Amino acid sequence: MSEETQEQEKSDKLPKKEEEKVETKSDATNEKAEASKTEAKDEKKAEAEDEKKADKPEPKKADAKVEEKKADAKFEEKSDDAPAKKKTKKTHESAVKINKVTKRFGDKLAVDELTLNIRAGWIYGLIGPNGAGKTTTFSMLAGYLQPTYGEVEILGFAADKVDELRGRLGVLPQDALLPPLDKVGEFLIHLARLQDIPATKAIGAARDVLRDVGGLDWWDLRCSTLSHGMAKRVALAQALLGEPEVVLLDEPTAGLDPRVAYEVRQLVKSLKGKCTIIISSHNLQELEEVCDAAAILDHGKLVASGTIGELTAASEEVHVKIGRAAKPAAGGPMRTSPGVPMDSIRAIPGVTRIEYDEDTRDLGIFFDRKVTDAEGVIGHALWALLNAQVRISSVTKGRGLEARVMDLTDE
Ligand SMILES: Nc1ncnc2c1ncn2[C@@H]1O[C@H](COP(=O)(O)OP(=O)(O)OP(=O)(O)O)[C@@H](O)[C@H]1O
Numbered sequence: 001m002s003e004e005t006q007e008q009e010k011s012d013k014l015p016k017k018e019e020e021k022v023e024t025k026s027d028a029t030n031e032k033a034e035a036s037k038t039e040a041k042d043e044k045k046a047e048a049e050d051e052k053k054a055d056k057p058e059p060k061k062a063d064a065k066v067e068e069k070k071a072d073a074k075f076e077e078k079s080d081d082a083p084a085k086k087k088t089k090k091t092h093e094s095a096v097k098i099n100k101v102t103k104r105f106g107d108k109l110a111v112d113e114l115t116l117n118i119r120a121g122w123i124y125g126l127i128g129p130n131g132a133g134k135t136t137t138f139s140m141l142a143g144y145l146q147p148t149y150g151e152v153e154i155l156g157f158a159a160d161k162v163d164e165l166r167g168r169l170g171v172l173p174q175d176a177l178l179p180p181l182d183k184v185g186e187f188l189i190h191l192a193r194l195q196d197i198p199a200t201k202a203i204g205a206a207r208d209v210l211r212d213v214g215g216l217d218w219w220d221l222r223c224s225t226l227s228h229g230m231a232k233r234v235a236l237a238q239a240l241l242g243e244p245e246v247v248l249l250d251e252p253t254a255g256l257d258p259r260v261a262y263e264v265r266q267l268v269k270s271l272k273g274k275c276t277i278i279i280s281s282h283n284l285q286e287l288e289e290v291c292d293a294a295a296i297l298d299h300g301k302l303v304a305s306g307t308i309g310e311l312t313a314a315s316e317e318v319h320v321k322i323g324r325a326a327k328p329a330a331g332g333p334m335r336t337s338p339g340v341p342m343d344s345i346r347a348i349p350g351v352t353r354i355e356y357d358e359d360t361r362d363l364g365i366f367f368d369r370k371v372t373d374a375e376g377v378i379g380h381a382l383w384a385l386l387n388a389q390v391r392i393s394s395v396t397k398g399r400g401l402e403a404r405v406m407d408l409t410d411e
């Protein structure tokens, strides 16, 4: 097994790299830190005010959380007699920056000069066929893999700055492995402690995230006894533990039943604006629904990126699915399907071009967004079609993310 392969496999096991460091911490140390927190907060408050003067303000909740963690961390460092390390908090419009990142596994070029800027508070999709480089990108963002070259920055820090990013970055790896002998509750509490969440709050934090994924009943179950979908949800819970500012979700709904997948989507949507989420999925309707923006990868290369509206050309085209002719009444004459009134549709103000595909029954209407908008075109087009007695199955703004991805990727 190559070194890189071993490195990758290691990254799927939870908990990860922080384990070694934190297991040396005793409960007494944490309790001491908690008792001294008020004092630490006062010190930090003054420090934070200085920082605020220099930087733009961030959302209050995040500030409060980070300040609390900074205070906790500072006291633990003091009580351990370790040299005090300052966790610098900066504000960033881009929560995640990837600059010309390339990853090679021997001869295999998994990610090829990828550049992305992901705005704070967005839900950002990573899209691409199998082997496109999504998981490799996630692994570099999580700090599990080093890029061959290029830079990866999370909240202003290099992705491998574990201390600076502790508690601020949550990760759901694609094939997360839970410790089989741990009970779900104790596993989550353990991870909460690894994030410097004080003992008094760790149980509450663990219960909160388990409740969010609908798994509170599993608190006392051993991880080895969970079904695939249950284990996935526990792994998702650990990624959300401690309300991290950046969350990486590599295929969070893969293998979930439709109802649970729906609930996970609602959970992800509920986090919109509260943190930055990068998410991958092969369910493109799902990504279209939850994401603000996305990048499409193929063979490790970026082939398109932008807001979902931009990617689907929602402000430039409208698609109408034409229905089949109605079935004849029993014994009645066979009805022929009326033709699409192409001239009337072409004459709609702002329409630049129309295309009708007889096989898929898709009528594409392209327009100039400076002259009209999708709603205006839909109104006129439906009027023209109904007047011509054409049956309509569905209407969509843009062409759908799925159609776009099919056009842009190879197979
Ligand atoms: N540890 C590794 N050693 C060698 N090659 C690897 C390793 N990890 C990934 N690759 C290769 O890098 C490429 C990208 O893989 P990656 O797992 O990032 O794809 P993906 O987009 O996540 O695909 P999927 O949708 O199947 O999860 C693939 O060709 C894969 O074989």
Ligand SMILES: [Mg+2]
Residues within 6 Å of the ligand: 134, 135, 136, 174, 250
């Ligand atoms: Mg993958």
